[in-house]
Amino acid sequence: MSNSGISQRPYVHHRAFPLSTQDIYKEYSNVDFRLSFPGRKMIANSLRVEGRFNAYKANTSPPIETNRLANTDYKSFYDPQIGVNACFQQLTTSTQNQGQLELLSEAPRLCKMINTSMASQNDMGNSSNSSELKTRTLMLANRVLKGERFDNVADGSLPKNGMSFSSKPICCLNMASAGLAQPQVKYTTTGDIMFTIQLARNNAVFFGSDVSAAGSNVYNYTLSDLSISFSSVPDDAQPQMPIDFHTSSNVRQTVQSTFSNVSVNESNLSNSVSCSFLRQAEENSPDFNNTRLDKPPLVTNIEYLFNDSTNKFLTFNLKSNQEIIERYLESMSNSKVNHVQNVMNKAGENYGIGIKFADYLDLSTNKFGVNITSSTLSNDPYIIFLYFHGKVSI
Incomplete structure (x- = not known):
């Protein structure tokens, strides 16, 4: 559909893919997204990062499917209160017209601080949190590492698609306010928006007695099918409302x-x-x-x-x-x-x-x-x- 056709639709759910598309993204990768919405107004606080999280033992490249976690790997974890956000080490937001708005390093730690300050452990089981692979316990986090599978599934029949996630990252695009109004960002105000994720090292994500720094139990992760989604409404030709x-x-x-x-x-x-x-x-x-x-x-x-x-x-x-x-x-x-x-x-x-x-x-x-x-x-x-x-x- 042409941009003119999209600009007239009352509500649009956008999806943007990495500028450099890869089958998998590993530790230290920089993943760049360009968000473009000409003729529209982005609904602030609607940005989500979506994809699949895959955990492996033994750091081979590319990952070998038989190195996925087995039923007996029950002493390996990630932080259940931050979920897949453990992988997002640094978040950078900039716009075509304003330049850099935010550079947040050590983002997983801030996510942990926010969740422990404003939510309880049981809240991690809510749908808004479980979609980010947050869990109420370490045991459940261990189950997530094993992918989409059922009890009593033989290790030889391990899933090959990891766990799907939809995460609302802690970034300024999701922390906007405009008084009592819904914050909306005109494309003519910002131009294209660039959003970059720097992925965390493996040892910053995994921990536990089954995890080691060398040998066959060097845990590693990959992210696949990555995309960013956000929502927009038509530009009503009114001046940009002040947004913080x-x-x-x-x-x-x-x-x-x-x-x-x-x-x-x-x-x-x-x-x-x-x-x-x-x-x-x-x-x-x-x-x-x-x-x-x-x-x-x-x-x-x-x-x-x-x-x-x-x-x-x-x-x-x-x-x-x-x-x-x-x-x-x-x-x-x-x-x-x-x-x-x-x-x-x-x-x-x-x-x-x-x-x-x-x-x-x-x-x-x-x-x-x-x-x-x-x-x-x-x-x-x-x-x-x-x-x-x-x-x-x-």
Whole structure:
């Protein structure tokens, strides 16, 4: 159908394929999509990445079908709270007219932080989450790795098409707002939109005692039949309504002493910062979940330092664990609902720190600082991942 015919249809579901189409996409691949919708308005927050997820043992190229997981491979997992998003290491969004809107690295970790802050473990079984291959338990995640199969199916009859998924990635195109109106983006405003996914390394996706760094149990994944879908309506020739695209960007530093100071600049305007930790020795290790939200040992004090919108220097000193977690949740969302379970928090899981500012701040010249007092030692450092949340308006 011609573009003129499409432009008159009241509602169109678009599908875009990678610019460089391949049978399979593996770790470290960059997958580029061009979203074009002339004569239309994209319905923001409708972007989805779709395809099939395939898991294998032994890193052969191309993958061998007999290397798919067998019934006896029951100690291999991916993070059940992020699903296939574990594969999307970096997301880049740019437009023909505005240039780059967002570059989000360490995207799987932010997905984990959002889900543990705003959803419960049981919520992972909802259809909106299960379509992204999220599950309620590690056992169910292990079943997903084995593909579309039934109980008591012989290993010689393993499926050859993996698990289908439809994921709504955490990117600014899915984090748009326009007051009370539905955010719609005119093609004449942005031109073509480029969306790029950099795929994560294998060891950042899989973990478990069945997974090893070498030999026959080197787990690897492929994505196939990749596409992006989004929706649009006809351009009504009205001026572009103001739209805020909410963005996130990541900076990582190291905490390696009992008193650590982290001080960074951020190029975008930010209204909050959210942080999580991972023991450095366990990063990208097949024995450990790479998106764990670790708690450094015996955190006794968190202090934030920054200049407000009037350039006044402010400090916030937090000592109690409850106050630290409450500030973290505020930095993630305006929601007052706390789904971070107290039991898990005490066990050191799903831990984070953060602060929400009173306004959008320019941290490009005045640094944002955080002082952390804990029992962290130089021979056992932790990585701190700082996510600055801001917006781009068009």
